Amino acid sequence: MPYVIASPCIADYSCVEVCPVNCISPGPEEPGFGRAEQMYIDPTRCIDCAACVEVCPVNAIFDRNRLPERWQRYAQINAEYFQQRGKPGHA
Amino acid sequence: MNTESATTVERKLFCSICEACCGLIATVADDKILQLRPDPEHPSSRGFACSKGIGFSYVLSDPDRVLEPLQRQPDGSFKPVSWDTALDDIAQRLRGIIDRHGGEAVGGYIGNPVGWNYAAQTTLMGMFAALGSKHFYTSGSVDVNNYFVVGQLLYGNNMINPIPDIHRTDFLVVLGANPVVSHGSMVTIGNIREAMLDITARGGRVVVIDPRRTETAELFEYLPIRPDSDAWLIAAMLKVIFDEDRVDHAAVVRQAHGLDSLRELVAGVTLERAQSETGIDAAQIAQLARDFAAAPSAAFYGRCGFSLGQFSTLTKYLSDALNIVTGNLDRPGGVVFGHAMIDGEKMLADGNLSGYDRWRTRVDGVPEVLGSSPIACLPREVTTPGRGQLHALFICSGNMVTSSPSPDEMESALRQLDLMVSLDPYVTETSRLAHYILPPTLWLERDVMPSFSMGYTAVPYAQWIPATVKPAGQARDDWWIVDQICRRIAVVPSPLKSMRLLGKLGWRPSPATLMDIALRLGPEGDLFGLRPRGLSRKKLFANPGGIKLMDQPPTGVLARRLHHADKRVHLAQPIMGPEMQRLIARSTIDPEYPLRIISLRELRSHNSWLHNIPKLMAGGRVQRLRIHPDDAAPLAIENGDEVEIASRHGAIRVTAWLSDEVMRGTVALPQGWGHRGGWKRAVAARGANYNVLASSRPSEFDRLSGQPRLNGIAVRISRARSDAGADAVA
Numbered sequence: 001m002p003y004v005i006a007s008p009c010i011a012d013y014s015c016v017e018v019c020p021v022n023c024i025s026p027g028p029e030e031p032g033f034g035r036a037e038q039m040y041i042d043p044t045r046c047i048d049c050a051a052c053v054e055v056c057p058v059n060a061i062f063d064r065n066r067l068p069e070r071w072q073r074y075a076q077i078n079a080e081y082f083q084q085r086g087k088p089g090h091a
Numbered sequence: 092m093n094t095e096s097a098t099t100v101e102r103k104l105f106c107s108i109c110e111a112c113c114g115l116i117a118t119v120a121d122d123k124i125l126q127l128r129p130d131p132e133h134p135s136s137r138g139f140a141c142s143k144g145i146g147f148s149y150v151l152s153d154p155d156r157v158l159e160p161l162q163r164q165p166d167g168s169f170k171p172v173s174w175d176t177a178l179d180d181i182a183q184r185l186r187g188i189i190d191r192h193g194g195e196a197v198g199g200y201i202g203n204p205v206g207w208n209y210a211a212q213t214t215l216m217g218m219f220a221a222l223g224s225k226h227f228y229t230s231g232s233v234d235v236n237n238y239f240v241v242g243q244l245l246y247g248n249n250m251i252n253p254i255p256d257i258h259r260t261d262f263l264v265v266l267g268a269n270p271v272v273s274h275g276s277m278v279t280i281g282n283i284r285e286a287m288l289d290i291t292a293r294g295g296r297v298v299v300i301d302p303r304r305t306e307t308a309e310l311f312e313y314l315p316i317r318p319d320s321d322a323w324l325i326a327a328m329l330k331v332i333f334d335e336d337r338v339d340h341a342a343v344v345r346q347a348h349g350l351d352s353l354r355e356l357v358a359g360v361t362l363e364r365a366q367s368e369t370g371i372d373a374a375q376i377a378q379l380a381r382d383f384a385a386a387p388s389a390a391f392y393g394r395c396g397f398s399l400g401q402f403s404t405l406t407k408y409l410s411d412a413l414n415i416v417t418g419n420l421d422r423p424g425g426v427v428f429g430h431a432m433i434d435g436e437k438m439l440a441d442g443n444l445s446g447y448d449r450w451r452t453r454v455d456g457v458p459e460v461l462g463s464s465p466i467a468c469l470p471r472e473v474t475t476p477g478r479g480q481l482h483a484l485f486i487c488s489g490n491m492v493t494s495s496p497s498p499d500e501m502e503s504a505l506r507q508l509d510l511m512v513s514l515d516p517y518v519t520e521t522s523r524l525a526h527y528i529l530p531p532t533l534w535l536e537r538d539v540m541p542s543f544s545m546g547y548t549a550v551p552y553a554q555w556i557p558a559t560v561k562p563a564g565q566a567r568d569d570w571w572i573v574d575q576i577c578r579r580i581a582v583v584p585s586p587l588k589s590m591r592l593l594g595k596l597g598w599r600p601s602p603a604t605l606m607d608i609a610l611r612l613g614p615e616g617d618l619f620g621l622r623p624r625g626l627s628r629k630k631l632f633a634n635p636g637g638i639k640l641m642d643q644p645p646t647g648v649l650a651r652r653l654h655h656a657d658k659r660v661h662l663a664q665p666i667m668g669p670e671m672q673r674l675i676a677r678s679t680i681d682p683e684y685p686l687r688i689i690s691l692r693e694l695r696s697h698n699s700w701l702h703n704i705p706k707l708m709a710g711g712r713v714q715r716l717r718i719h720p721d722d723a724a725p726l727a728i729e730n731g732d733e734v735e736i737a738s739r740h741g742a743i744r745v746t747a748w749l750s751d752e753v754m755r756g757t758v759a760l761p762q763g764w765g766h767r768g769g770w771k772r773a774v775a776a777r778g779a780n781y782n783v784l785a786s787s788r789p790s791e792f793d794r795l796s797g798q799p800r801l802n803g804i805a806v807r808i809s810r811a812r813s814d815a816g817a818d819a820v821a
Contacts, residue, residue, distance in 0.1 A: 007285065008129070010141045011694065013709065028710030034693060035306060037271065037284075057128045057145050058138075 002046035006071035008060035009038035015052035040081035106144030107207035107534035111274040134552035134639035136281035158564025182579030198226025202489035206543035210602035211569035217584035232465035237403040247654030253426035255390035260424040262386035267396020319400035319803025325409040327365035328380035337384035339418025349663025388424025399802035404795035431546035432553035457797040465797030470504035483510035496785035496799040518769030554637035684805035699763035702773035714764040714778030715748040743779035
């Protein structure tokens with residue numbers, strides 16, 4: 001199951017830097033980074049490596065199956081970010 | 092983490108960058124901070140923190156940080172010297188200045204970070220009190236003294252500031268504030284974004300009013316308003332409430348007097364004029380007023396946006412008045428009084444420190460606020476000869492060349508000082524002008540309490556933490572530095588006469604000892620054993636994660652909290668009359684300068700001091716002017732173009748960014764850019780000093796607070812000629 005970034009995210013972007021498949025957006029080089037209050041994981045490209053979980057300073061990233069109840073909606077929020085952008089995540 | 096070793100420990104603390112004061116946990120090994128992360132158990136922030144706090148530990152070991160006393164050389168470079176050399180020379184020069192011009196020629200400035208540095212604040216204030224000097228300046232005189240004026244007038248004490256009860260309110264109106272990005276100011280609410288979203292989730296309503304569709308506005312109902320027309324909006328809402336008799340008379344009779352005077356004040360306001368000034372439809376203003384008055388509970392909250400205009404004190408007064416006449420003061424869901432572990436209001440009152448307009452500044456004749464002078468007046472106090480002329484200045488965490496209006500005038504005045512000493516971790520555009528830069532400890536390196544914000548928290552709590560790590564290099568606490576200078580000129584730096592006398596007799600306790608006494612004798616104190624469950628420094632140091640005092644602020648406490656002898660809010664304020672007349676007489680039409688500029692805050696900036704942190708500057712951040720596509724098109728301005736912004740006071744060049752987030756006729760630019768000095772990354776980020784556009788002339792100020800006009804400045808924009816680079820200052 002893909003990983004999901006939930007409410008505690010502070011857009012610290014350590015996750016973007018370690019993601020081996022560049023599926024976390026918006027990174028520092030992308031438009032929208034300056035205003036982004038959180039990062040998002042593209043569920044269609046996530047390879048479940050959990051590298052991002054290790055580096056997150058605020059414990060905001062969860063396996064979708066283990067997403068705390070109060071943040072369930074974030075699975076959809078992550079997916080919708082990429083759908084609305086109209087293109088898959090890019091570096 | 093992988094770097095853990097046998098000596099790794101975890102320490103709780105709180106972030107001392109902004110008023111949110113988020114609880115943090117530091118992973119420390121060998122006296123180095125390996126990681127900062129949010130503390131999920133903190134009574135207020137409950138696991139929230141932001142990238143600024145998490146990233147701040149970089150500053151401790153920043154290669155650009157000043158770590159030993161620096162003495163400026165004739166060529167402008169700096170040479171490291173020993174503490175004794177610096178302190179002895181400063182004291183000798185200071186003695187000479189005092190001998191020639193008296194203690195009143197010596198002044199000080201404290202910047203925003205001193206709000207988390209009670210020891211520096213009290214010691215510096217004490218130094219100038221002991222010297223009999225009125226030259227005490229604060230960054231508060233840029234954007235918050237209007238609160239302190241209204242606190243004194245309405246409630247009898249500068250520090251009284253009822254906070255919006257966001258956790259319980261049915262209706263929140265936010266005017267000129269962007270809590271999603273700022274994380275709250277003049278109110279401390281952990282994860283304020285979620286707290287605001289909870290209002291709508293429980294069926295309440297949030298309306299955000301701002302010239303820019305801010306990150307906060309995007310989440311809620313949004314009304315665009317023309318810059319610096321806030322007083323018009325609130326006055327018109329009050330007019331509707333009076334005309335339609337929607338006043339909560341029972342509450343007003345119980346809590347206040349002077350209602351008729353307020354009614355008279357807004358009598359000349361028409362909805363038509365308010366519509367043309369604000370750009371908000373008259374019917375919408377009337378409906379907003381009705382809805383606000385009808386809501387079971389409502390809170391009107393404004394912040395920097397409404398504090399940077401020409402009528403910021405009138406605006407703050409009207410905003411409090413609106414909360415009061417609708418019965419929302421001191422009731423759940425309205426605006427309420429915080430509960431601090433130390434009663435700062437009482438301390439100020441006891442020390443005769445709270446006050447307004449007890450004297451006026453020497454040159455401009457601007458009223459004092461809390462015993463301080465507005466920073467915008469400083470340049471003329473240096474350059475105008477006569478008794479009381481400012482000759483020596485001590486600056487603590489201050490960057491006035493960037494934060495006060497008319498930077499060139501400020502810089503040129505600072506260069507004329509006989510002695511300028513900056514206590515600063517960096518060689519900044521301001522400190523580079525100092526004769527000495529002295530390295531202070533930073534908040535992770537000294538004990539900290541949320542001394543400024545503890546009275547404004549939505550969840551009252553107590554916290555006072557010891558230093559997390561040892562100071563880097565030769566950095567010393569600001570208060571120690573000031574005290575060492577005072578000892579050399581035989582001065583006891585205390586705002587209280589009694590303490591100065593005791594000091595002369597040999598008892599000279601540290602600020603921490605005095606604060607501990609205030610805590611122990613205070614509303615939550617242990618009374619030195621009489622109240623065993625009460626607080627002391629020792630107890631708080633043993634509970635560094637903070638101790639919750641109450642679940643929510645108390646209500647029904649108005650009479651106890653007011654400092655007016657009659658225990659009523661004083662709505663009648665004769666000085667507001669002329670302000671209202673001035674507002675009505677003002678024309679904002681200026682065909683030569685047709686646009687209005689406002690400042691804005693970004694997620695990874697805080698005032699002017701965090702632009703040297705790599706993590707916060709990632710992505711090639713640049714300072715960009717937000718301009719509406721409809722305003723840009725006739726000027727042939729496209730995304731990424733270099734543009735010149737010109738006002739009647741100055742001109743700067745920046746990069747344009749077309750966005751409909753700003754309303755037509757308004758442009759928005761982040762403040763705090765255009766650095767110079769030794770912080771290399773900040774300097775390399777370029778950008779321009781917003782305040783070049785602002786005037787330091789008193790005629791442009793908010794007259795009652797002395798705050799400069801930084802929002803709503805009339806400007807014109809043009810494409811910059813390609814022969815010059817961006818960010819050149821005209």
